[in-house]
Amino acid sequence: MEMERGGEGGTGTLGKAMAVLETVALSDRPLRFTDVLAVSDQPRGTLHRQLSHLVQEGLLELRPDHAYVPGLRLLKLASASWARNEIRAVAAPFLEALHRQTGETVHFGVLRGREIIYLDKVESRQAVRMNSQIGNASPAFCTGVGKAALSTLDAEALEAALAGMEFRRFTPHTITDRSSFIAELDLIRQSGIAFDREEHEPGIRCVAAPIYDESRSLVAGVSVTGPAYRVSDAQLSQWAPLVGEAARAIMGELSARLGPQR
Amino acid sequence: MEMERGGEGGTGTLGKAMAVLETVALSDRPLRFTDVLAVSDQPRGTLHRQLSHLVQEGLLELRPDHAYVPGLRLLKLASASWARNEIRAVAAPFLEALHRQTGETVHFGVLRGREIIYLDKVESRQAVRMNSQIGNASPAFCTGVGKAALSTLDAEALEAALAGMEFRRFTPHTITDRSSFIAELDLIRQSGIAFDREEHEPGIRCVAAPIYDESRSLVAGVSVTGPAYRVSDAQLSQWAPLVGEAARAIMGELSARLGPQR
DNA sequence: CCAAAATATTCCAATATGTGGAACTCAGTT
DNA sequence: AACTGAGTTCCACATATTGGAATATTTTGG
Known part of the structure; x- marks a missing residue:
């Protein structure tokens, strides 16, 4: 065998x-x-x-x-993949609203295994170009969106994701051991909000909220990100309710749009 | 066999x-x-x-x-494909310059068989989003970039591209038969400039110039595109030298950057 | 509620495809 | 001219793919 x-x-x-x-x-x-x-x-x-x-x-x-x-x-296939992604299409207007409210970069990504794959990004007056970030995969354990997403998994799914997860250190603030990470997830689960205080990239902070459906067939997250020099902890906390609300709004729309037609 | x-x-x-x-x-x-x-x-x-x-x-x-x-x-693979494309990276600054000079949308695409695959696009103050156009494939025979690219092929390669080409009608101005198309290519070859006067999309005009290397291992094109109500024929002709110059500049940079290291 | 119909999924012997160690070619060196 | 290192081709062998037919599942409608 x-x-x-x-x-x-x-x-x-x-x-x-x-x-x-x-x-x-x-x-x-x-x-x-x-x-x-x-x-x-x-x-x-x-x-x-x-x-x-x-x-x-x-x-x-x-x-x-x-x-x-x-x-x-690959490009040809990918553009189709992006353009036709329903989840992204549903979320887009809410991401833009969140960007207008905060003035900072908004990310939207889905959990795939131990990685977060970014489906969309709304940022300031940037000469956009097809942002190379879109479609990019980042480790879930040290990003706001990733931690938010992981916090919604049940014991079994979480175990599967954690198994073999490498808690690689990206910055001095990266969480690098499993037990601290589980404690962090508990915290996130209680508040419904995840913070990333320079855990992935030095000088980058964000606040994120989870997006999921009942069956956990979709596990994603939305975040507002900014440079540390401009975005204080207090500022992040202030944005938290907005991010949470955006996440709830997206979930509502998703269940309305995708739920019934199943 | x-x-x-x-x-x-x-x-x-x-x-x-x-x-x-x-x-x-x-x-x-x-x-x-x-x-x-x-x-x-x-x-x-x-x-x-x-x-x-x-x-x-x-x-x-x-x-x-x-x-x-x-x-x-697919997304994950594609973003890498786009980000790492050297041709695109070389062309990008020239595309931006062309956009500043004309104020209209600039396209850059490469020929692949009978299709043009768009590698980049610089457009006005558009809330960019990963433009779904990038990576998109359009028929070569009815787009400015496509006709410019096809005009540089030698007899054999052109025959291969034309074989089985469907001259599908997209608008009243689309060229729909082979002999008219070959005549059009002759014209383009002489002037080094291709026009698309609403041949692909109604209300959309453009002026394009070819980009290629000696070995024809790269066949591409650059164009400036605008809505017909705002862009007259005279305007297109006025832009033609700029577009041609941009194309030549890109070719120069490509041969300088990619040529030697072979 | 139960047949009938449409759709999706699984099975397995035959075989087309992919495998991989070794031989070969083609630079560029020493 | 012999040598090194990279790339490419070869072919007997193993295996993954094939595809027709059987089975399971969902949907329809009486």
């Missing part, structure tokens, strides 16, 4: 191909064949064919200098 | 999986199993397993009402 692998791994061929794709696409620099080989556990011949297939499919691109970079087909 | 398929098709298993993924992700509404079955040429059992695998990999999501929608993993 084949042992189930620890978490992700292999939907047969596709799973392996995706693992390779992600290695290359999420790396911060172009990788050459040997670079990929070094981090992959596939044998030479196999890996080479997998990369070739990914290139043929337009998911990767092989530059003349033999470096693999993300292909254009 | 297996006959080579007409164009796209099958890198074995991965190719088929991607075809299914694209069917679902690029559809404008959630598809249920039978919907996908109807447009796919795969047998029931096969298709079902392919969809299951895509769901397991997070590329698709299966909602409780049995509808398949694009998954979050």
